[in-house]
Amino acid sequence: SLEHYDVIVIGSGGAGLAAAINAHDLGAKVVVVERMPTIGGNTLKASVGMNAAQTFYQQKKGIEDTKACFYEETLKGGKFKNNPDLLQQFVERAPDAINWLAQQDIVLSDITITGGMSIDRTHRPADRSAVGGFLISGLVKNLTQRHIEVLLDTKADNIEFHQGKVSGVRVIDEYGESRVLQTKAVIVATGGFSANTKMVEHYRPELTGFVTTNHKGATGSGITLLQNLGAATVDMAEIQIHPTVEQKSAYLISESIRGGGAILVSQAGVRFCNEMETRDKVSAQIIGLAEKSAWIVFDEQVRSQNKAADEYIAKGFVVQGESIDDLATQIGMDPSVLTQTLDTFNQAVRQQQDLQFGRTTALRHPLDKGPFYAIKIAPGVHHTMGGIAISTQAQVLDTHNHPLQGIWAAGEVVGGIHGANRIGGNAVADIIIFGLLAGEQAANWVKTV
Ligand code: ADP
Structure with a gap:
């Protein structure tokens, strides 16, 4: 049949598309299968940017950074649970991944910061818009230019793997018809399982009832597909809740608002934490409040420098007051309590020293320029750090640490890189870095069989 491929990529998020393009450019005949009716997966929702240290764009802006610092801060953020070899690979390859994107005309030249990092290393589009949509539309453009096939509404249901050899992927189309696509190699890039309530509750019963920021396709089906072949998993109980989620819509309010200088305030009108701590810590502080929710408060200066803020205003998430009292x-x-809170914070910004909570980053400017804004938020299930075990070459590993021949995995389906807590900006880095690596490895391997 015509349905003979060198490489089948399962999943059309950032990891899958980067893998597909790279494998194609190395000579492989590639198809992407996607269970949803649209391309992009949860990557489309990525907001803040892509972390990398020692990049061309940092250098251009005079930002001094080192890979060693990026490694250390990611490890610390992950509570030292990260797989050191995978993390090393991640940090090492990050600048090349930024450059590869630029070569595909996906330029991330503006730079900001996220919680848990000490240096501006979160790369984002020049217009400071959300990274996810920008990334996916850029990747799709590249896919289209190369005529790489994408089958939508097509769910991978089984990887045909016998006596250590891949022969195909069984897929089910939108009409429920199943067929087998023949292939030599498979790249699993199916994303995480944040939207699989049962699975989340199985590993973390205390997360019952939490909203999720994820798209519906984040069901963890790739984990099951690979477990059926004997693949190992790691860190499955490491599930990240994101501190700032608008609860009615389950929409994530980007860390870029805090990174731009905003603060978090309780219903009592006071700050209660260092807003630039890692996501796990900030979430725990919010859950510790009597009302289990908080407000992100910012001023006109923060709004004017952040495109996302306007998006939130358009979506109706933002309360706007002409003055602090209002x-x-x-x-x-x-009003007197909130005024006092802002005065104290503004003092900290002027002195570049937060005596109350020890915030050391994103003390950008006093919050004193009206109008003033507030968004009500609470934590939501956001990212699954755990997943399939892989080698530093993105090969899927079995429970004896042996690679499954012909099968690679990349992106959120994989576990180990982020340890017990993922740093903002590290997911986009992860999917591009390991997506490219999986694509390269699969395409080169196909030439040998
Ligand atoms: P990543 O960030 O790791 O690239 P995403 O969540 O962005 O992950 O993308 C993963 C994609 O994989 C989603 O679009 C999801 O719908 C798709 N997907 C998940 N399971 C399957 C499956 N069994 N068959 C086909 N596509 C799948």
Whole structure:
């Protein structure tokens, strides 16, 4: 049949598309299968950017950074649970991944910061828009230019793997018809399982009832596909809740708002944590409040420098007040308390020293320029750090640490890189770095069989 491929990529998020393009450019005949009716997966929702140290764009802006610092801070953020070899590979390959994107006309030249990092190393589009949509539309453009086939509404249901050899992938189309696509190699890039309530609750019963920021396709089906072949998993109980999620829509409010200088305030009108701590810590602080929710508060200067803020205003998430008093009244806070909170924070910004909570980054400017804004948020299930075990070459490993011949995995389906807590900006880095690597490895391997 015509359905003979060198490489089948399962999943059309950032990892799958990077893998597909790279494998194609190395001479492989590639197809991408995607269970949803649209391309992009959860990557489309990525907001803040892509972390990398020692890049061309940092250098251009005079930002001094080292790979060693990036490694250490990611390891610390991950509570030292990260797989050191995978993390090393990640940090090492990050600048090349930024350059590869630029070569495909996907330029991430603006730079900001996220919680847990000490240096501006989160690369994002020049217009400071959300990275996810920008990335996927850029990748799709490249896919189209190369005529790489994408089968939508097509779910991978089984990887045909017998006596250590891949022969195909059984898929089910939108009409429920199943057929086998023949292939020599498979790349699993199916994303995480944040939207699989049962699976989340199985590994973390205390997360029952939490909203998720993820798209519906984040069901962890790739993990099951690979476990059926004997693949090992790691860190399955490491599930990240993101501190700032608008609860009615389950929409994530980007870390870039805090990174731009915003603060978090409780219903009592006071700050309660270092807003630039890692996601696990900030989430725990919010859950510790009596009301289990908080407000992100910022001013006109933060808004004017962040495209995402306008998106949130358009979506109706933002309460706007002409003065601090006006804002406080609208959100049911004592105006004198909120005024005092902002005065104290602004003092910290001027002195570049936060005596209350020890915030050391994103003390950008005093929050004193009206109008003032507030968004009500609470934590939501956001990212599954655990997943399939891979080698530093993105090969899927069995429970004896042996690679499954002809099968690679990349992106959120994989476990080990982020340890017990993923740093903002490290997921986009992960999917591009390991997507490219999986694509390269699969394409080169195919030439040998
Ligand atoms: P990553 O960030 O790792 O690239 P994403 O969540 O962005 O992951 O993308 C993964 C994609 O894989 C999603 O679009 C999802 O719908 C798709 N997917 C998940 N399971 C399957 C499956 N069994 N068959 C086909 N596509 C799948």
